[in-house]
Amino acid sequence: MRHTISVLVENKFGVLSRIAGLFSGRGFNIESLSVAPTLDSSTSRMTIVTRGDDDIVEQITKQLNKLIDVIKVVDFTRDEEFVEREIVLVKLNAEPSNRAEILRMTEIFRGKVVDVSARTYTIEVTGTEGKVGAFIEMVKPLGVIEIARSGKIAMSRGKKSLG
Amino acid sequence: MKEEAKELTGAQIFVESLLKLKVDLIFGYPGGVVLPLYDELFKYQKPRHILVRHEQGAVHMADGYARSTGRVGVALVTSGPGATNTVTGIATAYMDSIPIVVFTGQVPTHMIGNDAFQEADIVGITRPCVKHSYLVRDTKDLAQTIAEAFYIAASGKQGPVLVDLPKDVLVNQAKFTFPESVELRSYKPNVSAHVKQIERLADALEESKRPVLYVGGGMISANAADELKKLSHHTHAPVTETLMGLGSFPTADPLQLGMLGMHGTYRANMAVSHCDLLVALGARFDDRVTGKIDEFAPHAKKAHVDIDPTSISKNVKVDIPVVSDLKDALKKLNTEIAKRKADWRHKHEDWLAQIAEWKAANKMRYQPKKNIIKPQFVVEEIDRITGGDAIFTTEVGQNQMWAAQFLKLNRPRTFLTSGGLGTMGYGFPAAIGAQAAFPDKIVIDIAGDASIQMNIQELGTAMQYRLPVIVVILNNGFLGMVRQWQQLFHGRRYAYSCTEFQPDFVKLAESYGALGLRVEKPEEVGPSLERAIAARKPTLIDCVVDREENVYPMVPAGAPITKMLLA
Numbered sequence A: 001m002r003h004t005i006s007v008l009v010e011n012k013f014g015v016l017s018r019i020a021g022l023f024s025g026r027g028f029n030i031e032s033l034s035v036a037p038t039l040d041s042s043t044s045r046m047t048i049v050t051r052g053d054d055d056i057v058e059q060i061t062k063q064l065n066k067l068i069d070v071i072k073v074v075d076f077t078r079d080e081e082f083v084e085r086e087i088v089l090v091k092l093n094a095e096p097s098n099r100a101e102i103l104r105m106t107e108i109f110r111g112k113v114v115d116v117s118a119r120t121y122t123i124e125v126t127g128t129e130g131k132v133g134a135f136i137e138m139v140k141p142l143g144v145i146e147i148a149r150s151g152k153i154a155m156s157r158g159k160k161s162l163g
Numbered sequence B: 001m002k003e004e005a006k007e008l009t010g011a012q013i014f015v016e017s018l019l020k021l022k023v024d025l026i027f028g029y030p031g032g033v034v035l036p037l038y039d040e041l042f043k044y045q046k047p048r049h050i051l052v053r054h055e056q057g058a059v060h061m062a063d064g065y066a067r068s069t070g071r072v073g074v075a076l077v078t079s080g081p082g083a084t085n086t087v088t089g090i091a092t093a094y095m096d097s098i099p100i101v102v103f104t105g106q107v108p109t110h111m112i113g114n115d116a117f118q119e120a121d122i123v124g125i126t127r128p129c130v131k132h133s134y135l136v137r138d139t140k141d142l143a144q145t146i147a148e149a150f151y152i153a154a155s156g157k158q159g160p161v162l163v164d165l166p167k168d169v170l171v172n173q174a175k176f177t178f179p180e181s182v183e184l185r186s187y188k189p190n191v192s193a194h195v196k197q198i199e200r201l202a203d204a205l206e207e208s209k210r211p212v213l214y215v216g217g218g219m220i221s222a223n224a225a226d227e228l229k230k231l232s233h234h235t236h237a238p239v240t241e242t243l244m245g246l247g248s249f250p251t252a253d254p255l256q257l258g259m260l261g262m263h264g265t266y267r268a269n270m271a272v273s274h275c276d277l278l279v280a281l282g283a284r285f286d287d288r289v290t291g292k293i294d295e296f297a298p299h300a301k302k303a304h305v306d307i308d309p310t311s312i313s314k315n316v317k318v319d320i321p322v323v324s325d326l327k328d329a330l331k332k333l334n335t336e337i338a339k340r341k342a343d344w345r346h347k348h349e350d351w352l353a354q355i356a357e358w359k360a361a362n363k364m365r366y367q368p369k370k371n372i373i374k375p376q377f378v379v380e381e382i383d384r385i386t387g388g389d390a391i392f393t394t395e396v397g398q399n400q401m402w403a404a405q406f407l408k409l410n411r412p413r414t415f416l417t418s419g420g421l422g423t424m425g426y427g428f429p430a431a432i433g434a435q436a437a438f439p440d441k442i443v444i445d446i447a448g449d450a451s452i453q454m455n456i457q458e459l460g461t462a463m464q465y466r467l468p469v470i471v472v473i474l475n476n477g478f479l480g481m482v483r484q485w486q487q488l489f490h491g492r493r494y495a496y497s498c499t500e501f502q503p504d505f506v507k508l509a510e511s512y513g514a515l516g517l518r519v520e521k522p523e524e525v526g527p528s529l530e531r532a533i534a535a536r537k538p539t540l541i542d543c544v545v546d547r548e549e550n551v552y553p554m555v556p557a558g559a560p561i562t563k564m565l566l567a
């Protein structure tokens, strides 16, 4: 099963390599990972999407907690109701024949055109991972040049916070 | 007016900090970038510095010091090759959760990443085998970092911490204030046992008809042997120990089952396989202990007390998890047990009778031969002559297992062995580290002829500092344990496991000015040990033993632990 895990860490030298190393060294997989500082610049927040049965994910969260620089770990998929978002930039071949279709798809997915050139459109779509994935599938036949996905970020619903 | 803190160089701050931490010994080896530091060690003349012969030796010595004293061991080396030479020692300490702090020199901060002379990314190289590590980037952070490093190494689940010290950090100045105490918001190591879980554990013990206490190295780290004895004696629950747990519970105690697992005793493996309650205390269900995991303690409810949540339910599903400092948990458990009205003495008499039967059926034994020294006999002689009042270390292989099987240990911290990593070359430097901590004790490394050659250069260290370690080589002319596996599982094809060339160990010892003795007959073993002990100087005893003796019982890797080869 896929799990979305948020990790609050000390914003210190080498933290990312400790976390990445933990995953590779113990054979856990990372499907996506996003990191950025929080309001308090001494901490960073990571969102990790991983896959594994319950025992493995339990080990992952315990092992993360064991790292000295990790302040808090929440496995959303297990513990909490949460909202998730991902952003994707998709650069497409924009030919006279498919421009209208690209714009129509962008409209349907409530995306935005963020860059236009003679031959290309770059579209931004934000939403759940599922929505972002669906958009990419829909525009693939239209001639995708490249994509950049942010990886998922997540936050619990209601009052709860990571810290 | 508040006293202004003094400006000191990083090197001075280093020494001052170690003195604040009451470090009395450093095992080290100098080189370019740490020279400012060595200069200060020279000027201060403290802490005492022991010059090793190889940086791996320094780390094993710090480890031996830590295991024998319970205090943090300290190693200090230079950058690049000095740092990379520490890796095996650090990994050894990591696998066995031993508190050491390793200081490595580093090239100046502005040169890091430039492939400068003797630069190695030692923080990166050791990342998977340290509890934590630091690259100090500013002299003003140095004192705080050193305080944190010691705190982290020694608290919670203990382990090695590495502190990388760039040269400019040692040379630059900063105000020196040493933190009174360390608080880290991301690290809260002092966990105490949940009362509800302790009650559940007490219930389980009360209900159990066939309990076993399964004790690992955590018992020694937690200094909880007295509480264990109390628990076992009060509840009449028998105790089995892992290799790492040896010394937690006296070998001669009637409730002692001996070591379990691959080379465990018949009764320990049978008891674990038939018990209805297995209480793991600071043990981690390692594969060398469990054998085939699905058939490990198949009838037992399992409880697990451990300070490290990651080791609970990692390999084996546990019914009663207790995340706690072991001493705290056992104290609470003993209090709880004392309230219970169970007839502890009689409630599992049948079980103890069954264990006695298993014990009688298959004692730890070997076939003595008239003119050939059996390696087990050597260990028995060591035990007889020291009366167990010594610190023992081992190398890795058959020597290690025979030491584990035939020594009678009375106290924790008297059996130092590389359990998790199985590092050949560990025993001798670890013995030197222990001897440095306890100059008046008898310290004996039980060695194999191959292992001893991995760090034999430390004879120089032992001589220089007059550390009268005794090395007893069980010399079979083979990589014995490898040969045993090849004999049993690879059709007797002894592929590259015979050390066809050997040095003359006696002359080798003598070339260092140490005492060298060669022993070829069983009746010479005892006298040679007595001579070594009386000599009070580093001694190598080369015992020529039966070449193809095997360690039994043996559970083939991956088999259930009831499937023991007994001879």
Ligand SMILES: Cc1ncc(C[n+]2csc(CCOP(=O)(O)OP(=O)(O)O)c2C)c(N)n1
Pocket: B395, B396, B397, B398, B399, B400, B422, B423, B424, B425, B447, B448, B449, B450, B451, B452, B474, B476, B478, B479, B480, B481, B482
């Ligand atoms: C550094 C290292 N290399 C290789 C091994 C694999 N190994 C385990 S036991 C052993 C043989 C040890 O031989 P010796 O020291 O003579 O001890 P014996 O088994 O004969 O008592 C070897 C090679 C190891 N444990 N450590």
